[in-house]
Amino acid sequence: MALDDCRIIELPKIHDVRGNLTFVEGTRHIPFDIKRVYYLYDVPGGSDRGGHAHGKLHQFMIAMSGSFDVVLNDGDRERRYHLNRSYNGIYICPMTWRTLDNFSSNSVCLVLASDFYDEADYYRSKDDFLTAVKAQQR
Numbered sequence: 390m391a392l393d394d395c396r397i398i399e400l401p402k403i404h405d406v407r408g409n410l411t412f413v414e415g416t417r418h419i420p421f422d423i424k425r426v427y428y429l430y431d432v433p434g435g436s437d438r439g440g441h442a443h444g445k446l447h448q449f450m451i452a453m454s455g456s457f458d459v460v461l462n463d464g465d466r467e468r469r470y471h472l473n474r475s476y477n478g479i480y481i482c483p484m485t486w487r488t489l490d491n492f493s494s495n496s497v498c499l500v501l502a503s504d505f506y507d508e509a510d511y512y513r514s515k516d517d518f519l520t521a522v523k524a525q526q527r
């Protein structure tokens with residue numbers, strides 16, 4: 390999969406004067422079943438998160454509060470996305486190097502993932518990631 394498979398997905402938004410409501414259904418609104426949910430919070434200003442890729446994992450990230458940037462790189466190209474709405478998010482396909490930065494104060498990043506936590510699925514070295522991308526392109 391390449392960078393073009395990663396994309397901003399708009400979620401359903403039920404507008405209500407009492408407060409808006411958004412929901413996400415696995416395989417309906419995002420292209421995978423949700424097996425794990427985690428979130429980043431209390432991120433100090435100037436922090437970077439991510440800095441890795443996954444071999445098989447699909448993820449979907451939402452700025453539940455505040456804002457941050459997600460930089461995606463598929464080994465050939467790079468794109469920066471700014472997330473600042475609770476009703477959309479970025480779908481990150483497998484074999485995509487991601488870095489999160491530019492966190493606003495009190496931001497919360499919710500991540501929906503297609504599988505349980507598995508350290509063996511991580512590429513934590515950019516060189517190893519680029520080598521694996523090249524091997525897959527052959």
Ligand code: TYD
Nearest residue numbers: 425426427429437438439440441505506507
């Ligand atoms: P990591 O995915 O490296 O976060 P980031 O890329 O944002 O810095 O995870 C940080 C630590 O948390 C790492 O030691 C693994 C652990 N972790 C879990 O135990 N379970 C999880 O579901 C996640 C996402 C991380």
